[in-house]
Amino acid sequence: DAKTTQPTSMDCAEGRAANLPCNHSTISGNEYVYWYRQIHSQGPQYIIHGLKNNETNEMASLIITEDRKSSTLILPHATLRDTAVYYCIVRNSSNTGKLIFGQGTTLQVKP
Amino acid sequence: DSGVTQTPKHLITATGQRVTLRCSPRSGDLSVYWYQQSLDQGLQFLIQYYNGEERAKGNILERFSAQQFPDLHSELNLSSLELGDSALYFCASNRDGSNQPQHFGDGTRLSIL
Numbered sequence: 001d002a003k004t005t006q007p008t009s010m011d012c013a014e015g016r017a018a019n020l021p022c023n024h025s026t027i028s029g030n031e032y033v034y035w036y037r038q039i040h041s042q043g044p045q046y047i048i049h050g051l052k053n054n055e056t057n058e059m060a061s062l063i064i065t066e067d068r069k070s071s072t073l074i075l076p077h078a079t080l081r082d083t084a085v086y087y088c089i090v091r092n093s094s095n096t097g098k099l100i101f102g103q104g105t106t107l108q109v110k111p
Numbered sequence: 112d113s114g115v116t117q118t119p120k121h122l123i124t125a126t127g128q129r130v131t132l133r134c135s136p137r138s139g140d141l142s143v144y145w146y147q148q149s150l151d152q153g154l155q156f157l158i159q160y161y162n163g164e165e166r167a168k169g170n171i172l173e174r175f176s177a178q179q180f181p182d183l184h185s186e187l188n189l190s191s192l193e194l195g196d197s198a199l200y201f202c203a204s205n206r207d208g209s210n211q212p213q214h215f216g217d218g219t220r221l222s223i224l
Contacts, residue, residue, distance in 0.1 A: 038154075041218070042218075043113065043201050043203070043217050043218050044203075044215045045113075046214065087154075091210065097208050097209050097210060097211065097213065098159055098167050098169060099156060101146075102153075
């Protein structure tokens with residue numbers, strides 16, 4: 001599975017959009033980009049995933065560049081409850097679904 | 112609520128002991144995953160089961176073992192416990208063990224004294 005690089009930490013003002021970047025320059029054609037987050041010490045929570053097209057759901061939007069070497073998770077209107085560690089994970093569609101977590105980005109939403 | 116249930120929530124025991132952590136997957140999910148989260152190692156994949164069979168293995172110690180039962184619940188057994196085994200242990204599940212999103216339980220916090 002491709003390695004990802006994320007900033008260690010980011011701040012965002014409450015009510016503003018939070019844009020979390022992820023680099024995955026070694027991604028291959030059959031690898032998906034997944035985003036999970038972990039609030040405090042709770043279990044990780046799935047947010048969104050995509051292959052090459054941009055995706056949107058009720059939680060967030062995922063923008064994947066045309067060359068697929070990077071992506072951005074967008075939380076359109078961040079709230080204090082969005083303060084968490086955000087993990088960008090790249091993996092292929094094999095029959096083992098294991099997730100390889102990196103260090104993630106700690107997003108602090110400030111009032 | 113993810114639908115994945117883990118028990119117990121907290122476990123305190125001593126070095127050398129053995130414990131069993133339990134996980135009930137979401138209704139309809141056939142695959143179960145176990146992860147360990149310690150302060151120095153982050154979140155690490157341990158092992159995956161699909162419909163009762165082991166499918167993938169990660170950095171799981173030989174002192175640790177797991178199984179998935181016919182009713183699809185899973186147990187993670189940790190033996191000869193050491194101080195370094197203190198961690199959060201998460202269970203996750205998904206429908207068929209492939210690239211579908213995984214849904215995580217709230218974890219079991221294991222403290223070794």
